[in-house]
Amino acid sequence: MSVSLAVFLVFVAGTFGITYWAAKRSSGASAYFAAGRKIAAWQNGFAVAGDFMSAASFLGLIGLIALQGLDGIFYAVGGFVAFVTILLLMAEPLRNLGKYTIGDVLAYRLSPRLVRALATFSTLTIATFYMIAQMVGAGALVNLLLADSGITYNMGVVGVGALMMIYVVFGGMLATTWVQIVKAMLLSACGVMLTVLVLERFQFHLIDFFAAASQIAYHQKEHLVVRDFLQPGLHYHLPHGPVDLLSLSLMFVFGTAGMPHVLVKFYTVPDAKTARHSVVWAMFVIGGFCVLATVLGLAAAVIIGPDSILARGGTNMAGPRLAQAVGGDLVLAFVSAVAFATILAVVAGLMISASTSFAHDFWTNVIHHGRERTAGESVLVARAAALAIGGASVLIATRLGPGSNVLILATFGMVVAASANFPVLALSIYWRRFNTAGAVAGLTVGLLGSLALILAGPNFMGVDAAHASGGHHLIQAEPWFPYENVGIVSVPLGFLAAVIASLLTKEPAAEAKFDELMVRANTGLGAERAAAP
Amino acid sequence: MGNAATNESVPGANENNWKAIANSKAFKDLIAIKKSFIVPAFAIFLLHYLALAVLAGYAPKLAATRVIGTVTIVYLFALSQFAVGWLIAALYLVAAARFDALTVDIIARACELPEAE
Numbered sequence: 001m002s003v004s005l006a007v008f009l010v011f012v013a014g015t016f017g018i019t020y021w022a023a024k025r026s027s028g029a030s031a032y033f034a035a036g037r038k039i040a041a042w043q044n045g046f047a048v049a050g051d052f053m054s055a056a057s058f059l060g061l062i063g064l065i066a067l068q069g070l071d072g073i074f075y076a077v078g079g080f081v082a083f084v085t086i087l088l089l090m091a092e093p094l095r096n097l098g099k100y101t102i103g104d105v106l107a108y109r110l111s112p113r114l115v116r117a118l119a120t121f122s123t124l125t126i127a128t129f130y131m132i133a134q135m136v137g138a139g140a141l142v143n144l145l146l147a148d149s150g151i152t153y154n155m156g157v158v159g160v161g162a163l164m165m166i167y168v169v170f171g172g173m174l175a176t177t178w179v180q181i182v183k184a185m186l187l188s189a190c191g192v193m194l195t196v197l198v199l200e201r202f203q204f205h206l207i208d209f210f211a212a213a214s215q216i217a218y219h220q221k222e223h224l225v226v227r228d229f230l231q232p233g234l235h236y237h238l239p240h241g242p243v244d245l246l247s248l249s250l251m252f253v254f255g256t257a258g259m260p261h262v263l264v265k266f267y268t269v270p271d272a273k274t275a276r277h278s279v280v281w282a283m284f285v286i287g288g289f290c291v292l293a294t295v296l297g298l299a300a301a302v303i304i305g306p307d308s309i310l311a312r313g314g315t316n317m318a319g320p321r322l323a324q325a326v327g328g329d330l331v332l333a334f335v336s337a338v339a340f341a342t343i344l345a346v347v348a349g350l351m352i353s354a355s356t357s358f359a360h361d362f363w364t365n366v367i368h369h370g371r372e373r374t375a376g377e378s379v380l381v382a383r384a385a386a387l388a389i390g391g392a393s394v395l396i397a398t399r400l401g402p403g404s405n406v407l408i409l410a411t412f413g414m415v416v417a418a419s420a421n422f423p424v425l426a427l428s429i430y431w432r433r434f435n436t437a438g439a440v441a442g443l444t445v446g447l448l449g450s451l452a453l454i455l456a457g458p459n460f461m462g463v464d465a466a467h468a469s470g471g472h473h474l475i476q477a478e479p480w481f482p483y484e485n486v487g488i489v490s491v492p493l494g495f496l497a498a499v500i501a502s503l504l505t506k507e508p509a510a511e512a513k514f515d516e517l518m519v520r521a522n523t524g525l526g527a528e529r530a531a532a533p
Numbered sequence: 534m535g536n537a538a539t540n541e542s543v544p545g546a547n548e549n550n551w552k553a554i555a556n557s558k559a560f561k562d563l564i565a566i567k568k569s570f571i572v573p574a575f576a577i578f579l580l581h582y583l584a585l586a587v588l589a590g591y592a593p594k595l596a597a598t599r600v601i602g603t604v605t606i607v608y609l610f611a612l613s614q615f616a617v618g619w620l621i622a623a624l625y626l627v628a629a630a631r632f633d634a635l636t637v638d639i640i641a642r643a644c645e646l647p648e649a650e
Contacts, residue, residue, distance in 0.1 A: 070607060074586070077614045081582050084618050087625060088575050207602040214603035230605045231597040232589035242590025249586045253579065276629055280622045287615045294611075515555035522563060523554075523636050525643060 022175030045281020050180030055137030060407025063315035065297020069229030078252030093521035095275040103361035127354035129413030135397035161394035218306035251487035255414035258421030261353040419490035420446030435507035442498025453486035
C-alpha cells in the first residue's frame, strides 16, 4: 500500500506548487478575495465545476446511486439543473453588482449592517455543513486507503484541516481557483477512464450493462432481495416518497444558486459576459460528469454489490472501490488521490468564501462601518477566521465518524442556501418593493426554519432498534417532520417571510435605489473591472 | 454608508442619471427583451424538471416502463434533463449576444449624459 501513500504525496505536493506560484503573484484584497478579477471564462467554468465536484458529488453521489439506484440518480440530475438557474437568473447580475460577497449585493439597496451580519451568519452555517461533509469524505478515503500505513480516519480529517489552512493562509482565491481547475480536469478524466473500464467488461454493449443493473441482489433486513435499479422507489417510496422527491427538486433548483462558495466564483471574472460563458462551460463539464456518474453508480451496484459496499468502506467508498475492481490497485490509488485533492480544493474554496464573508461583511462593514483601519486588515482577519472555522469543522467531523453519506450532509447546507440566501438575493435583484425588513425576515426565517425542520425530520429523529447496526439517530423519538428533504416547506417559508415583511413596511430609500440597481445589474456600469496587469 | 462598491467613479453617473438611464427607452427595451427570453426559458426548464419528480413519485408504474432493453422511461427522462439544460444554455448564449449589443448602446449614451439634469 506504500504506492497509495506515494501517489497521495505527489498530489499534495502538486497543490502546494500551485499555491506557492499563486502566493508569489497575488497581493492586496482584490487579488486575495477575487483573484484580481482576471480569470478567463473556460478557467472559471472548470473552477465552478471543481467546486461542484466535491467529495459530496464524487464520493457521495456514486455511493448513493450504488445503494438506491434511480433514486440516487435524482441527485445527479439536481446537481446539474441548478446551474440553469444560475445561468438565467444569477451569474450576470451578481457579477455586475458584487464586490466580494452576497452581503455586497444586498447592501446596495438595504440598510447594510443587520443584513450583512445575517448574511454572514447564513454563509458560515452553509459553509460549515459543507465543510464537515468534505472532511468526513477525506477521513473515510484515508481510512480505506492508508489504514495499512497506520493512518486513521481522525488523522485524515486533521490532516485535511491543516493542509486547507495552508492553502487559504498563503494562497487566497487565485491558488484555490487554479487548484480547482486542475482538479476538475483530473476528475473528469477519471470519470471517463472508469466508465471505459466499466463498459469494457460488457464489451461496450450498453444493453447488457443496463440488463445487469435491472437485477441487483442484496440483503435487506436479512432477506435476500433482487431489485431493478432502473426503477424509481427504492428509497423514495410511499407514504412520504413523492413529496420528498419534489422537496429535493426544489432544493436543487434554488440551493446551488444560493451557495456562497459557488457565487463568489463569479466575482473572479472580468465582466458579466465572461461570467455567462463560464457558467456554460461549467454546465458542460458538470453535465458530462453527472451522466458518467449515473453509469458509475450503477456499475458499483452491479460489480461490487450493495452488500459488499456497506460491509467495507461504506457508502462513500463505492467509487474508489469500483476503481479498484475494474482497474486494480494503481487505478484505486490514482482515483483516491484525485478525490483527496478534490476535497482539499473544495474545502479551501469554502474557507475562502466563509472567511471573506466574515472579514468583509462582518468585520469591515458591520463592526467598523465600512472602513479598513489599516491597509490589508481585512485579509488578515479573513485568515484568522479561516483558522477558527477550519478548527471547528475538524472537531465536528472527527466526532461524526466515517459512516454518514457525505452527499446527505452536504444537502443540509444546500437547503439553507435555498431557503435563506436565494430568496433574499433574488428578491433584492428583481423586486422593487423589497426592503430591509424583508431581507432580515427572509434570512432569519429561512435559516432557522430549515435548521429546525432538518433537526425535527427523520435524519436526526428516529427510534433505532436495540441492536441496530450502522448509524444511530441523534434524537430517539418519532420524527415530528415526516420528510427527509425540508425544501418543500422551508423554501416557500423563506420567500413568504421576505415578501410579507416587505409588504408590511415602507422603506422609500430602498425603493428609490432600485433604478440604480437595475441599471448596474443589467449594464455593468460602475462594476469593478479586472486589476491592471 | 458601508457600500464600498458604489464608490467607484462612473462616467456620467450620479443620482439623477441612474434614473434617467432606467427610464430611457433603450433601457426599457433591453429589460423587455431580456424578460421575453428569460421568463419563458426558466418556466419551461422548471416545469420539465419538476415533471421528473412527479413522474417518479406519482406515476411509478409508468415511470418504470421499459423502453429499450431494461432501460426505463424515467431513466431516459432523467437524461433528457441534461439535454434540455444544454439546449437552454446554447439558446441563451445566442439571445445574450443581442442583449450585449443593446447594452453597448446604452452605456455609450450614458457617457454623453450631462452631470445633472
